[in-house]
Amino acid sequence: xxxxxxxxxxxxxxxxxxxxxxxxxxxxxxxxxxxxxxxxxxxxxxxxxxxxxxxxxxxxxxxxxxxxxxxxxxxxxxxxxxxxxxxxxxxxxxxxxxxxxxxxxxxxxxxxxxxxxxxxxxxxxxxxxxxxxxxxxxxxxxxxxxxxxxxxxxxxxxxxxxxxxxxxxxxxxxxxxxxxxxxxxxxxxxxxxxxxxx
DNA sequence: GGTAAGATCAGC
DNA sequence: CTGATCTTACCA
Numbered sequence: 047x048x049x050x051x052x053x054x055x056x057x058x059x060x061x062x063x064x065x066x067x068x069x070x071x072x073x074x075x076x077x078x079x080x081x082x083x084x085x086x087x088x089x090x091x092x093x094x095x096x097x098x099x100x101x102x103x104x105x106x107x108x109x110x111x112x113x114x115x116x117x118x119x120x121x122x123x124x125x126x127x128x129x130x131x132x133x134x135x136x137x138x139x140x141x142x143x144x145x146x147x148x149x150x151x152x153x154x155x156x157x158x159x160x161x162x163x164x165x166x167x168x169x170x171x172x173x174x175x176x177x178x179x180x181x182x183x184x185x186x187x188x189x190x191x192x193x194x195x196x197x198x199x200x201x202x203x204x205x206x207x208x209x210x211x212x213x214x215x216x217x218x219x220x221x222x223x224x225x226x227x228x229x230x231x232x233x234x235x236x237x238x239x240x241x242x243x244x
Numbered sequence: 245g246g247t248a249a250g251a252t253c254a255g256c
Numbered sequence: 257c258t259g260a261t262c263t264t265a266c267c268a
Contacts, residue, residue: 084251098264102263103263121250121262123253176252177252221251223249
Protein backbone atom coordinates (compact mmCIF):
# COMPACT_ATOMS: atom_id res chain seq x y z
CA UNK A 47 0.00 0.00 0.00
CA UNK A 48 1.50 3.31 -1.08
CA UNK A 49 0.09 6.81 -1.19
CA UNK A 50 -1.04 8.34 -4.47
CA UNK A 51 1.11 11.04 -6.10
CA UNK A 52 -0.12 14.56 -6.78
CA UNK A 53 0.71 14.04 -10.49
CA UNK A 54 -2.06 11.48 -10.81
CA UNK A 55 -4.79 13.90 -9.76
CA UNK A 56 -3.39 17.22 -11.06
CA UNK A 57 -4.83 16.60 -14.52
CA UNK A 58 -8.12 16.83 -16.41
CA UNK A 59 -10.78 14.90 -14.41
CA UNK A 60 -11.66 12.97 -17.60
CA UNK A 61 -8.16 11.48 -17.45
CA UNK A 62 -8.06 11.12 -13.67
CA UNK A 63 -11.47 9.39 -13.47
CA UNK A 64 -10.55 6.09 -15.13
CA UNK A 65 -7.13 6.12 -13.40
CA UNK A 66 -8.80 6.23 -9.97
CA UNK A 67 -10.55 2.89 -10.64
CA UNK A 68 -8.86 0.23 -8.51
CA UNK A 69 -7.32 2.60 -5.96
CA UNK A 70 -8.29 2.28 -2.30
CA UNK A 71 -10.15 4.89 -0.25
CA UNK A 72 -9.50 4.50 3.46
CA UNK A 73 -11.15 6.29 6.36
CA UNK A 74 -9.95 5.18 9.78
CA UNK A 75 -10.15 1.39 9.84
CA UNK A 76 -12.60 1.18 6.94
CA UNK A 77 -11.46 0.87 3.32
CA UNK A 78 -12.91 0.14 -0.11
CA UNK A 79 -11.70 -0.17 -3.68
CA UNK A 80 -12.92 2.47 -6.16
CA UNK A 81 -15.19 0.77 -8.71
CA UNK A 82 -17.18 3.61 -10.31
CA UNK A 83 -16.54 7.35 -10.81
CA UNK A 84 -17.80 10.40 -12.71
CA UNK A 85 -15.92 13.51 -13.88
CA UNK A 86 -17.30 17.03 -13.30
CA UNK A 87 -15.58 19.60 -15.46
CA UNK A 88 -16.09 23.11 -14.10
CA UNK A 89 -17.03 25.99 -16.37
CA UNK A 90 -17.43 23.76 -19.43
CA UNK A 91 -19.81 21.39 -17.61
CA UNK A 92 -23.37 22.59 -16.83
CA UNK A 93 -23.78 19.66 -14.41
CA UNK A 94 -20.78 20.68 -12.26
CA UNK A 95 -21.33 22.55 -8.98
CA UNK A 96 -18.66 25.03 -10.12
CA UNK A 97 -20.35 25.81 -13.45
CA UNK A 98 -21.78 29.09 -12.08
CA UNK A 99 -18.80 30.04 -9.95
CA UNK A 100 -17.79 29.86 -6.33
CA UNK A 101 -20.25 29.39 -3.47
CA UNK A 102 -19.81 28.54 0.20
CA UNK A 103 -20.57 24.90 -0.55
CA UNK A 104 -18.28 24.34 -3.54
CA UNK A 105 -15.17 26.28 -2.45
CA UNK A 106 -13.15 23.11 -1.74
CA UNK A 107 -13.62 22.05 -5.36
CA UNK A 108 -11.43 25.05 -6.31
CA UNK A 109 -8.64 23.87 -4.03
CA UNK A 110 -5.54 21.96 -5.01
CA UNK A 111 -5.71 18.50 -6.55
CA UNK A 112 -5.92 15.68 -4.04
CA UNK A 113 -8.31 17.36 -1.62
CA UNK A 114 -11.57 15.69 -0.72
CA UNK A 115 -14.66 17.71 -1.69
CA UNK A 116 -17.67 16.57 0.37
CA UNK A 117 -21.10 18.09 -0.19
CA UNK A 118 -24.61 17.37 1.00
CA UNK A 119 -26.90 15.91 -1.61
CA UNK A 120 -30.66 16.44 -1.46
CA UNK A 121 -30.20 17.78 2.05
CA UNK A 122 -29.67 14.24 3.34
CA UNK A 123 -26.67 12.37 1.98
CA UNK A 124 -22.98 13.17 1.71
CA UNK A 125 -21.12 12.75 -1.58
CA UNK A 126 -17.31 12.53 -1.88
CA UNK A 127 -15.18 13.87 -4.73
CA UNK A 128 -11.45 13.93 -5.48
CA UNK A 129 -10.42 17.46 -6.50
CA UNK A 130 -8.44 17.40 -9.78
CA UNK A 131 -6.71 19.77 -12.19
CA UNK A 132 -4.97 22.94 -11.07
CA UNK A 133 -5.90 25.08 -8.09
CA UNK A 134 -8.76 27.44 -8.95
CA UNK A 135 -10.07 25.32 -11.84
CA UNK A 136 -13.01 23.77 -9.99
CA UNK A 137 -12.92 20.24 -11.41
CA UNK A 138 -13.32 16.93 -9.57
CA UNK A 139 -14.19 13.24 -9.76
CA UNK A 140 -17.25 11.95 -7.88
CA UNK A 141 -16.85 8.55 -6.19
CA UNK A 142 -19.98 6.51 -6.99
CA UNK A 143 -19.20 2.98 -5.77
CA UNK A 144 -16.60 1.03 -3.80
CA UNK A 145 -15.94 -2.62 -3.17
CA UNK A 146 -15.70 -2.99 0.62
CA UNK A 147 -12.25 -4.28 1.68
CA UNK A 148 -11.71 -3.59 5.39
CA UNK A 149 -13.92 -2.70 8.34
CA UNK A 150 -16.94 -4.36 6.79
CA UNK A 151 -18.65 -4.89 10.14
CA UNK A 152 -18.22 -1.19 10.96
CA UNK A 153 -19.67 -0.35 7.57
CA UNK A 154 -22.64 -2.58 8.24
CA UNK A 155 -23.30 -0.81 11.54
CA UNK A 156 -22.92 2.66 9.97
CA UNK A 157 -25.24 1.75 7.11
CA UNK A 158 -27.75 0.15 9.43
CA UNK A 159 -28.33 3.30 11.49
CA UNK A 160 -31.84 4.59 11.08
CA UNK A 161 -33.14 1.53 9.30
CA UNK A 162 -36.40 -0.10 10.24
CA UNK A 163 -36.14 -3.23 12.39
CA UNK A 164 -38.20 -5.02 9.75
CA UNK A 165 -35.81 -4.11 6.93
CA UNK A 166 -33.97 -7.00 5.30
CA UNK A 167 -30.34 -7.53 6.40
CA UNK A 168 -27.70 -5.51 4.54
CA UNK A 169 -25.61 -7.54 2.14
CA UNK A 170 -22.01 -6.57 1.31
CA UNK A 171 -23.31 -5.22 -1.99
CA UNK A 172 -25.60 -2.79 -0.16
CA UNK A 173 -22.74 -1.16 1.75
CA UNK A 174 -20.91 1.07 -0.76
CA UNK A 175 -23.03 0.90 -3.93
CA UNK A 176 -23.93 4.54 -4.61
CA UNK A 177 -22.33 7.89 -3.70
CA UNK A 178 -24.50 8.48 -0.61
CA UNK A 179 -24.11 4.93 0.62
CA UNK A 180 -20.33 4.79 0.39
CA UNK A 181 -19.86 7.95 2.49
CA UNK A 182 -22.26 6.60 5.11
CA UNK A 183 -20.45 3.25 5.13
CA UNK A 184 -17.01 4.83 5.62
CA UNK A 185 -18.23 7.50 8.04
CA UNK A 186 -17.34 10.38 5.70
CA UNK A 187 -19.26 13.62 6.24
CA UNK A 188 -19.00 17.38 6.18
CA UNK A 189 -16.12 17.30 8.68
CA UNK A 190 -13.96 15.70 5.96
CA UNK A 191 -14.57 18.42 3.37
CA UNK A 192 -11.12 19.78 2.44
CA UNK A 193 -9.17 16.81 3.84
CA UNK A 194 -5.90 15.94 2.08
CA UNK A 195 -6.31 12.52 0.44
CA UNK A 196 -2.62 12.24 -0.50
CA UNK A 197 -1.22 12.24 3.06
CA UNK A 198 -1.03 8.72 4.52
CA UNK A 199 -1.10 9.92 8.12
CA UNK A 200 -4.56 11.38 7.72
CA UNK A 201 -7.84 9.96 8.81
CA UNK A 202 -9.07 9.75 5.21
CA UNK A 203 -6.77 9.07 2.25
CA UNK A 204 -6.18 7.37 -1.09
CA UNK A 205 -3.90 4.34 -1.41
CA UNK A 206 -2.55 2.19 -4.22
CA UNK A 207 -2.17 -1.53 -3.50
CA UNK A 208 -1.22 -2.36 -7.09
CA UNK A 209 -4.59 -3.78 -8.12
CA UNK A 210 -5.76 -2.61 -11.57
CA UNK A 211 -8.98 -3.36 -13.44
CA UNK A 212 -8.73 -5.79 -16.35
CA UNK A 213 -10.92 -3.50 -18.40
CA UNK A 214 -12.89 -0.31 -17.94
CA UNK A 215 -16.30 0.66 -19.32
CA UNK A 216 -17.52 4.18 -20.00
CA UNK A 217 -20.98 5.73 -20.22
CA UNK A 218 -23.13 8.74 -19.41
CA UNK A 219 -23.46 10.14 -15.91
CA UNK A 220 -26.22 9.28 -13.45
CA UNK A 221 -28.79 11.47 -11.73
CA UNK A 222 -28.27 14.72 -13.62
CA UNK A 223 -30.72 16.58 -15.86
CA UNK A 224 -28.28 18.73 -17.89
CA UNK A 225 -25.26 17.69 -19.97
CA UNK A 226 -26.64 14.15 -19.89
CA UNK A 227 -24.93 13.29 -23.18
CA UNK A 228 -21.34 13.55 -21.94
CA UNK A 229 -19.75 10.10 -21.43
CA UNK A 230 -17.92 11.02 -18.26
CA UNK A 231 -18.73 8.00 -16.09
CA UNK A 232 -16.35 5.04 -15.81
CA UNK A 233 -16.59 1.72 -13.98
CA UNK A 234 -14.69 -1.56 -13.65
CA UNK A 235 -16.05 -3.74 -16.46
CA UNK A 236 -18.35 -6.50 -15.26
CA UNK A 237 -18.02 -5.58 -11.60
CA UNK A 238 -20.91 -6.54 -9.29
CA UNK A 239 -20.05 -3.55 -7.07
CA UNK A 240 -21.26 -0.74 -9.40
CA UNK A 241 -24.18 1.52 -8.43
CA UNK A 242 -26.25 0.02 -11.24
CA UNK A 243 -25.84 -2.98 -13.56
CA UNK A 244 -23.17 -2.22 -16.13
C1' DG B 245 -38.89 36.88 0.83
C1' DG B 246 -40.66 32.66 -1.63
C1' DT B 247 -40.01 28.88 -4.42
C1' DA B 248 -38.13 25.17 -7.22
C1' DA B 249 -34.68 21.96 -8.30
C1' DG B 250 -31.14 19.10 -7.28
C1' DA B 251 -24.18 14.69 -8.70
C1' DT B 252 -29.78 10.34 -3.49
C1' DC B 253 -31.83 6.68 -0.97
C1' DA B 254 -35.30 3.89 1.51
C1' DG B 255 -39.76 2.24 1.91
C1' DC B 256 -44.33 1.44 0.18
C1' DC C 257 -43.56 6.45 -6.91
C1' DT C 258 -42.91 9.32 -2.88
C1' DG C 259 -40.98 11.71 1.08
C1' DA C 260 -37.07 13.27 3.64
C1' DT C 261 -34.52 17.94 4.12
C1' DC C 262 -30.25 21.33 3.02
C1' DT C 263 -28.15 24.62 -0.39
C1' DT C 264 -28.39 27.51 -4.16
C1' DA C 265 -30.42 30.10 -8.03
C1' DC C 266 -33.67 32.88 -9.56
C1' DC C 267 -37.69 35.75 -9.40
C1' DA C 268 -40.62 39.24 -7.16
